Amino acid sequence: MNYAELYQQSIQDPQTCWAEEARRIDWHEPFSQVLDYSKAPFTKWFVGGKTNLCHNAVDRWVATQGEQPALIAISTETNSEKVYSFSELQAEVTRCAAVMQTLGVGKGDRVLIYMPMIAEAAFAMLACARLGAIHSVVFGGFASHSLASRIDDAQPKLIVSSDAGSRGGKPIPYKPLLDEAITLATHKPATVLLVNRNLAPMHLVDGRDVDYVALRERHMQAQVPITWLESNEPSYILYTSGTTGKPKGVQRDVGGYAVALASSMQNIFCGKPGETYFATSDIGWVVGHSYIVYGPLIAGMATIMYEGLPTAPDAGIWWSIVEKYKVARMFSAPTAVRVLKKQPLEYIQRYDLSSLKALYLAGEPLDETTSAWIADALKVSIIDNYWQTETGWPILSIAKGIEDMPTRLGSPGVAMPGFNVKLFNEGTGEECGPNEKGVLMLEGPLPPGCMQTVYGDDARCVSTYWSKLNGAHVYSSFDWGIRDADGYYFILGRTDDVINVAGHRLGTREIEESISRHPNVSEVAVVGVEDKLKGQVAVAFVILKNPAAAASSDAQQALEKEIMGVVDRQLGAVARPARVHFIAQLPKTRSGKLLRRAIQAICEGRDPGDMSSIEDPGSLQLIRGVLTDRG
Ligand code: ATP
């Protein structure tokens, strides 16, 4: 089947399509029904089937390729590198599962994992899967307050953590943050299991905290059988990035997720058993769940877990890893590529990258300048893919494993199998035609692998995401998009990032894309700011490649004019920003997404609200600074 045929089948006859895809994984007991949509918009996939994520990721491969690499843990923070074969990974996961079992963890219990990017974090996730326990990984960079709210929401029996993470060679103690979070939280976990890396002093609380290394020693030969789960039992909870507000606890199933990953690893990522996959994300995010831990292993690939900066010891570090481990497929984010773009090209050219076949990027709009730069530097296909924590795998991309379709600059691609993507006009509720802007929605049933519900709150799930249009249940992505006549989509930004200038609705993304074409622009954020006359005006904040070009106020004014001129020529005067400010840093979430709502709030003199997901609070001060400096 080519792409069009497979896509068509996935929408018109999802049962047949997904029954076929389900053969990519091992089932302990077969399912009796492919799809149950009787409680719409909630979807059940592979009803009655029994399977297990740990079995499919680890045990399944031990028989045929037990001695081949499975997990490659590299840290440039502690200068360590360790390769675990599938057999060794199975042994470590089993030891970890045995430890958890002695701590009383069993099927359905929640285990919160607050860990740096070390192998033990993956062992812990897979050990939970083995036991049927529900993991909730919380990004290691979050501080006490964010952690406490997630502890209260997930109510874990056990927390797995570590003495410290490390960033730029500096230890970041986790344990004091965790202790404070447990003090703040109403729910108290019975046990805290700690992996001591000897990076920071750590005080163990009597009767609550236990040392992993000591307990592991007692279970070296442990055998822990797989707990087979019904396909629709929960596997994990993961909170969204919190770019737009309070994070939502996305709950996922077992069977549907395993099938979606196996399917996407083949159809989108073209993964082959024995090859190496390198995703530069973090286990705290959805990319880390789907494409660092579960996806590549389910596909029988070796997966790289990297702790460290993309620029240390130098900007060549990722490419040296690609060369050394013959990485075939790599997954990163535009924000990381923009960081590397500021460095000399020589850091890439120095390495033999002949093993690399494609680079996948997701998480933020990929601007054309960045995309063209990295494509030229690596000489491989750059494949943008658009999705959300909620969907678990790409909604839009290019399915090179099905058909070698061309990519289109600025577009994350076409709808992936099972995603019934529709654009709706926000005002009229009508479906959009080609080249008409609308809100990107997914008509139910959602394909396997997507969010089952918001953890513990079915009502919030329905009221947040679902509405009924023309009699059908539709899920809103809260992103704004457009589709061309050939079915390629373009994401124009989040629906709350759309601005209204004198009655014209403009996506901030379009203006940003236009500004980023100016040769001296490295990064840009555009927000809509309240204006008495026009309703809203666009205001741009620009990071320059060469900041010296805006050293004097005359130079700034000249550059501002130039940038306004670029927008005028490309989009027209309505889109021209009222002001262009030059800044050294932009506020981002810890997952690297621009916090436009915070910039907007400051521009309008409001409080930016819940900023627990922000990477560097100092960046908000910079915004306030340029606003008062220039008025
Ligand atoms: P929250 O939902 O809590 O506000 P978040 O939306 O940032 O947080 P994620 O699920 O991590 O949390 O991010 C998904 C969003 O990221 C998408 O809805 C979209 O806005 C953006 N995004 C992801 N990939 C792309 C892409 N390839 N192109 C454009 N935007 C993207």
Ligand code: MG
């Ligand atoms: Mg979101």
